[in-house]
Amino acid sequence: MLTPRTPSLLSSLLLFTSLGACGDDGRAPLETDAGFDMQVPDAGTDMATEPDAGPEDSGVDAAPDMPPEMAPVFRNPVETDDETLASEAVAILFTLQAATATTCPGCYEVTRANIRRLWDQTMASWGTCFGDLDLVTPEAAQAALDCFETEGAPDRDRLGVFATGASLPWFGFAFRRALGDDWEEPYLAFVADVRIPTPPETALTQEQFDVLTEWFLRGTPDVERQVPHLQPRGSCESFADASVALLAEEGAISGWPARNEAAAMLMHGCPTPGSPLDCLSTYPEAADTAAGADWNVVAGSKTRVLFEVPYDSSYWTKTSPSGRFVAHGGGISAGASIIDLSRDVSVGVDASFDPGFFPDGSGFMFQGGGTKVCPTSILTAGDPTTLTLTEPGCTSPDGIGLYQHVGAALEGDDYWVVDSVWDGDPGSSDSDPSVSERADADLTLYRLINTGAGFELSGEFFEQVPFEASAVISPTMRVVVTQIGNGSGTPIGYVLRRIDLTRGPGGTVTNVSLPEIARYCYPGGKAALALDDRYLVTHHRATDADAVDLGFTGPSDPEFAPYRGISNIYLVDLISGERTRITNMQPGQRALFPSFRSDGWIYYLVRTGSLPEYVVATDAAIVLR
Template structure:
């Protein structure tokens, strides 16, 4: 990691030199100098006083509703945030005086996912810890310089996408004050002194030992008869692209197959399985893609214009604008859906079938709460039980948008990592949360709940954030007078590479995407002899990602796709009848994406 000069030195470029900048003995103030206000004031506390205060602001000493609400506060993660911040300062925040409108717009372009595309969304990662300063005066000045009279509209879009911590008080995380930001960034720009003393390295697992208990077979056999796939079929839930009573393998036949003109990608790789192109879109989606259990509606972050996210109605072949950021989820009984914005929003499925042009979440079919945090996943208890959500520490994964080949996300989860569960009651018109429950899950994150709510699966991290595999747990709830208590015993470990997983509705299968990396295992998996095989060279240079199915009974992994170099198949998930959906991106050079369906889980024995 490159070591940069402290920000105080850099600020001398914009604040009249070091002597002109306020020197603060343990407290800071925002002094509006001529031109731009300072992004950060100096703090003169000694390291041994500064460091514990800064770590507490992150949530590293147990404080609630700070960065630890979404991320595990580990040495590795804090160092990673420092690297992002250093890069932001050297690449994007290059004119802290904001000397011209052109300079302001250039800095803001650097903060976008695609800097050359003025419609591209802003990306918090490009700012590192400076994303926590978004509500403060310097950024307001930046937008006034860049956009003049329209600055408030433009800054609102920016704040909704970039500001950290996520959300608006009092429902969730409270933004840092200028004093707090000054103190926090002083620690980062000094190089995180005392980090090792205050946050000792937790002993992390170095290996993954695979094992599948007999509980898994018992559960799979039970879900074959009683799970949400069977229940929805018995209820007569009509699947998109199917006729009543038809074999699921005959569904979606009206959609073109991958490899047919004009779709010449040839992504099919599993003998006997078909890939269907459900939709082509000319905008970049953000983070995961999820669909309703009947397969009609597909949600994702990102939109062609105007709104933060989109729900695609495949039946009517149109997009519905959604005033949220990302993280769509659909309850497995087809009763409702969720999105994340400044807080979590939950709505009745009937809102979608009523044909709205847009969804603002002010509709009477919608409710919101600040309990359910980012990267949530949802389920519904069988037999008329309550609805559940799960969230945990996570590692963001929005790949395929960089010219650099992607890699499987790291697994920076601490020994203090927890799984957070929130039961929800359906009142008949809205979903209302009950008290949340936290359970210890050392070194685990990116947790997903199964459709029946009886399983939880998490990614397992090792030393230096290395992904080791997946941990499967049972979820055993007990109703009390005030809510629930739960037990989460481990029942299996699957030692496989990949991103955040998802369950089939009969809970026989797990599905995930895996990035093609420059190693012999990935070369051989694609059918090449090794790294030196000329056929693998384009993948090593351009990257890619494929979809994989995992049999929960055996742990056997099967590749579903073989994308072309530079293409990314991402965010797979199931609909109720066993078809799985996923997104395919054409890489950083193209805004074209596809929503694709596969019958692979119906074809495998």
């Protein structure tokens, strides 16, 4: 599990940008008995104490009170561009890696996982221990010193990369201001305990400290290019760069949920006004049904049965962003269906499978007899019972492959589709679908424009993703997730890549790059991403490795045998990497094909071995947030 961060990134970064200090702090190094350099103030009056008063009745006026000594600069902001800053900061990290190879093995190892660990610690420290850099009073200084400790002892992990500056003037001043004349011995002990590199290695200069801390406080930009995450085929090590958290936090403010709310999108089954937790209350809870009595597993969450499907569905099921429409292959009188929950009917669709809804509610896509893209308005005009996908506004863009996924850019007015190498998952297997591990694997991003008369193709971009498959773009078009295997096709993890679009005049896209920013090493099927880029959700069939999680003593427990091959829904927090099972299927049951609606409810399909199938919704992601 990846370490979660505690403070708000945006508030921390705003605090960072509001701090300004520059210039030489005028301190000279002093060689101490401990054998390392530290920066201390020039000799003179200790301004942390009151000046001596003159003799009584001496006839000489007492010296006026002097203003308290100002704290030295903590760090100087650096104006370098992200790429240059990253290069300089990573060079410093490699120096620290070499300097700590024997005294603190692994502490400053230059890997993506370790950089993320240091960033978590740094942001937590910046938001707590370094909220007051002026230290005007002894009490403020003592609060900072206390913040550097765990159970009364200095703790390097409490400082993050700020531990590299422990010998710089600000830290010495903090001890003097807090402890007065008795400051030096505790300070030397503190430096010996926490500083990186450890004494007697040469400490970082103020300039080096400024560069390193600036890079971490900016969110380690360009880390994916400076420190490529190289893993041999068939292996997986979980990590997530700082940019994942930044994207998720931005998504909470400006992602599709916020935009759809601002556009007054009507969420199905929700009171107005009201909380998303109040939605779908008119539908029966799964716990009150015979089939679903045990499905709910997340404390405080609700699982509701939205529709009983009287036919065998085919391949994946997807919800519209409003939650009103649910689409999949299969049907009573057509090759595919769109369920209108507002009317409680299933509309026959002249298609086969692979539906997808654009996140702004403007349109949807189906495959079968070619790719068809239609406006959502054809679902609401005249209460249709069947659709041909040749209605006004429908188009058939050429070249888009099967198992595609759709999104819409937050900047610009374009819509996007991705296809890639894939393996089918009709949902009937007892095991997760294989991963096609091809050295020449690529994915294609298709740009669409809504002309008003329909969605038209406006460009294609090809990107190499060796040994990765089953690509899914996020609804925001800011990340894409793929799957990797163990070398023999068994799925072992998910690769998250940021989508960097270069735009030219008029918003046209001239280039696309896909730097890897995270890996989540879990088995499962094809993923779906939340509309704010916070979560990944998927289904996974139980194997022996899941026995304990399902409540059994182990795979040899005889009561576990009928649970092999059941399918549950799993939620992955992209920031922390933590995976949570959010369903509790029973023998013979499979929860499949989860997808998010705009407000965070997750819809999925349940098969029990006989009809009906069930369209089910859970608010587990909202509760867990």
